[in-house]
Amino acid sequence: MAENLIRVENLKRYFEMETGTVKAIDDITFDIKENEVMGLVGESGSGKSTTGKVLMGIHPPTGGNISFREKDISIPSAERSKSIKRDMNMVFQDPGGSLNPTKTVLDIVGLPLRIHDMVEGKKEMAERVYHLLETVDLEPERFMYRRPNDLGQGEKQAVAIARAIATDPSFIVLDEPTSALDVSIQAKIMNILIDLQDEYNMSYLFITHDLGLMRNIADRVAIMYLGRFFEVADSEVFFETPLHPYTKVLLGSFPTTTEEEEKLTPDINARGEIPSAMDLPSGCKFHTRCPFKEERCLEKEPKLVEVEEDHFVACHLVHGVDDVEYDIEKVEQVERDFEYDIDEIKMKTE
Amino acid sequence: MSEKILDIKDLNVGYKTYRGVTSVLYDLNLEVNRNETIGVIGESGCGKTTTMKTINQILANNAVIKGGEVNFKGKDILKMKKKEIVKLRRRNVSMIPQDPTASLNPLFKVKTQMKDILKYSREDGEDLDFKEETIKLFNSVALADPERVYDSYPFQLSGGMRQRVCIAMSLAAPKDLLIADEPTTNLDVTIQNQVLQLIGDILDEMNFSAILVSQALGLVKKFVDRIYVFYGGTVVEVAKTQRIFDNPVHPYTRGLIESTPKLTGGGFSAGIAGQTPDYVNPPSGCRFHPRCPNSSKECKTEKPEMVRVEKDHYVACWRQ
Numbered sequence: 001m002a003e004n005l006i007r008v009e010n011l012k013r014y015f016e017m018e019t020g021t022v023k024a025i026d027d028i029t030f031d032i033k034e035n036e037v038m039g040l041v042g043e044s045g046s047g048k049s050t051t052g053k054v055l056m057g058i059h060p061p062t063g064g065n066i067s068f069r070e071k072d073i074s075i076p077s078a079e080r081s082k083s084i085k086r087d088m089n090m091v092f093q094d095p096g097g098s099l100n101p102t103k104t105v106l107d108i109v110g111l112p113l114r115i116h117d118m119v120e121g122k123k124e125m126a127e128r129v130y131h132l133l134e135t136v137d138l139e140p141e142r143f144m145y146r147r148p149n150d151l152g153q154g155e156k157q158a159v160a161i162a163r164a165i166a167t168d169p170s171f172i173v174l175d176e177p178t179s180a181l182d183v184s185i186q187a188k189i190m191n192i193l194i195d196l197q198d199e200y201n202m203s204y205l206f207i208t209h210d211l212g213l214m215r216n217i218a219d220r221v222a223i224m225y226l227g228r229f230f231e232v233a234d235s236e237v238f239f240e241t242p243l244h245p246y247t248k249v250l251l252g253s254f255p256t257t258t259e260e261e262e263k264l265t266p267d268i269n270a271r272g273e274i275p276s277a278m279d280l281p282s283g284c285k286f287h288t289r290c291p292f293k294e295e296r297c298l299e300k301e302p303k304l305v306e307v308e309e310d311h312f313v314a315c316h317l318v319h320g321v322d323d324v325e326y327d328i329e330k331v332e333q334v335e336r337d338f339e340y341d342i343d344e345i346k347m348k349t350e
Numbered sequence: 351m352s353e354k355i356l357d358i359k360d361l362n363v364g365y366k367t368y369r370g371v372t373s374v375l376y377d378l379n380l381e382v383n384r385n386e387t388i389g390v391i392g393e394s395g396c397g398k399t400t401t402m403k404t405i406n407q408i409l410a411n412n413a414v415i416k417g418g419e420v421n422f423k424g425k426d427i428l429k430m431k432k433k434e435i436v437k438l439r440r441r442n443v444s445m446i447p448q449d450p451t452a453s454l455n456p457l458f459k460v461k462t463q464m465k466d467i468l469k470y471s472r473e474d475g476e477d478l479d480f481k482e483e484t485i486k487l488f489n490s491v492a493l494a495d496p497e498r499v500y501d502s503y504p505f506q507l508s509g510g511m512r513q514r515v516c517i518a519m520s521l522a523a524p525k526d527l528l529i530a531d532e533p534t535t536n537l538d539v540t541i542q543n544q545v546l547q548l549i550g551d552i553l554d555e556m557n558f559s560a561i562l563v564s565q566a567l568g569l570v571k572k573f574v575d576r577i578y579v580f581y582g583g584t585v586v587e588v589a590k591t592q593r594i595f596d597n598p599v600h601p602y603t604r605g606l607i608e609s610t611p612k613l614t615g616g617g618f619s620a621g622i623a624g625q626t627p628d629y630v631n632p633p634s635g636c637r638f639h640p641r642c643p644n645s646s647k648e649c650k651t652e653k654p655e656m657v658r659v660e661k662d663h664y665v666a667c668w669r670q
Contacts, residue, residue: 044538182394182565183393184621184622187608187619187622188621190611190618191618215611215612215614215615216612216617256613257567258595260614270541270544273538
């Protein structure tokens, strides 16, 4: 069993606005193991980017704990020790906005090395940057002295990745690193990320709204909606036997290109939009859009319950209101509604 | 033989820049038949939007049309007088914009903007009951709470609602051709699906032709009859939708399909090396040759012609 690298307990992050409180993250608990890619999916406004930023200390948490290798890091970034900052890094969504346009690639990638005293003198820095650019598939001679404006979108993101791995971190937050890129370039960047993770034994928190990407990189996936987790499971289980209606709705909305994929997308259409985080619905937060809602869903909020090993779901229809036991009849009912093959789930529960 | 609504022949369009005049659209050919929906696929910067803007004559000021024809129902749009073009926009061609936020005027309420459109695009525009018509349109695009939307400013609506308002606007009067230029890129997946479904339903019901532009192959798959694959301002492959997926011939089309991440897993393909061409000095011959995995000598010198692969399936590649 792999060790926990990051442990997040009852994390909350609220934003006070003139018109009220926005509960961007509302009580989530999870862990990220060593050498694991944890995926975080959700629509815009679900709180997934905020989660990444809170882990990095960009926003201090309103409540709850975050620990990194059992050291408490629920403090703002400025108060964190230098060694922790060296061990955690982030790649942002917009590669253009996260690179200083007046600096050369050499300066940008070399900056973290200088700050953390990992190099002595310009020559050593240039050597390290040369090597880093090679690892992200950029020809160092061509790119070292260019500025961000002379780079394509994919190249900029590769530079941002080179900067993130410069200090040899053990954890990187990837906040939709490819959403600004074309598919052909996206594939290249994703390959670089997968190779790096393997080579340097890093853990990722990979944030995206694209389920197809998620399937191909994440070991474990959590689905987020209005600051809450709805379902957490190993990638394979998550995509092949999803239990939460929202997961199914998202999968059903996925634009497929092959017939094999078609089989994985339930025939269920999304309706409505994500409600405002300022005015949250009562009970289960998904009830306004859920095709299977019942009366109890409006009254009581379901807890995140482990229904089978390492598979957590927050839905009354899956695990019942009070009983924590796995309610197979309910699941069967839901599965019948979805016209799903349930033999596999049954096998696991027996 | 079905009637051609739109027939673009050897269209060449560029933009004046400080580095010289670019050559974006390069001998582009495209046809839309009556009652047909086509999909236009390609990466950003491949000339999709420029083509759509040429059809509607809303190109930026620095654009130069260097040659070609854009025949709409047999009449060349490029030779039309200004008055005719205005009429064309009002009565014949409508467009669903990419960014609904930028396309609605933030200073006017939705009702004012809808009224203008109804007044000028309908034949009986002057004596309509605008409110009744608007609510009817809003209902047809499944807008929740149409009364509230009617009396709102655009900023009071969510992205999905704004896009629905834009779709309602484009449907205000019966048209021959509907152009949807990446109508869902700014929306969430769940909303994306709803909006496309809506456009699909409307197309079925109203029986007009449409062009659906997108970067994602999977998105258009459900809704279009034929797919045009654009690269570097020209068409590299055309085929019936299913054939593009079953039998992609052009290396670029293959690269695109392979690069799309699959729900079934299996990792990523190598992608397509390189970047979209620089349009001031575009590559000679086949514009894809610098990125092509199996380019030959011919590819560097001469532009490949469209050749027939099978029924309704054409491809522009020397190695074919």
